[in-house]
Amino acid sequence: MTSPGVNWLMDETTLAKALNLKSVHLLNDLEAVALAVPALREVDLLTINKGEAVSHGPIAIIAPGTGLGESFLTWDGSQYFAHVSEGGHSDFAPTDERQIRLLRYLLPRFGHVGVERVCSGIGVPNLYEFLRDEEKIPEQPDIAESIASAPDRTKAILSAAFDSRQSSELCRATVEMLVSTLASEAGNLALKVLATGGVYIAGGIAVHVSDALKDSRFMQAFSRKGRFKDLMERIPVHLITTRAALVGAATFGLESLKSIRSGA
Secondary structure, eight states: OEETTTTEEOOHHHHHHHTTOSOOOOOOHHHHHHHHGGGOOGGGEEEEEOOOOOTTOOEEEEEESSSEEEEEEEEOSSSEEEEEOOGGGSBOOOOSHHHHHHHHHHHHHHSSOBGGGTSSTTTHHHHHHHHHHTSOOOOOHHHHHHHHHOSSHHHHHHHHHTOSSSOOHHHHHHHHHHHHHHHHHHHHHHHHHTOTTEEEEOSHHHHHTHHHHTSHHHHHHHHOOGGGHHHHHHSOEEEEOSOHHHHHHHHHHHHHHHHHHHTO
């Protein structure tokens, strides 16, 4: 298993030997989040759309963090089974004239514009620069300087968007566009796996913009799928507010231990 961006090569057998363990299992982060979903409590969730969940229906998970993670769960007759994907690298599909202009702005820069370029932590500065350069939304000089010099520009942009003392119009517009693209991609994923069991949104970026996710415009963008609009409106949508990956890893470990003890 390789770790993108850091050039680490990880091998379960080698790790087990180095740590003096009988076995090691490497979990994809979104696989871990998916494994947590059946164990989550009501207190761990913020419901964006109650919908009408179908018992044992497929479940979609989308997580805007540094990048964009996607996974899903299917019922195998006795329990949910987690599937991993690299959906965050699929093509960004604009849904209106503004997003078409965004694609035209980013295409010369990246060649391939994956959806995570506009819908994750690495995408936030791209949205900010598009709105600044193409739509000429003004920025206060001190905020612009603070963002430009920040070690984490995404964090600085989000903080400025929600700063009640000196809120930035440009940063607020960035968050609105982020939420719009997230809603559209969450809807795409829901259609691809027919997520009648619900859509679960995870990731630090999503928690940070939770107030914007509760706005009616999120569900409008999520359900804008032509003839499938009615189906989309029936799909439950939840924001995970707890550290689901740790819950999923613990769940996997407990289930593995149970299997070992039972001799399965």
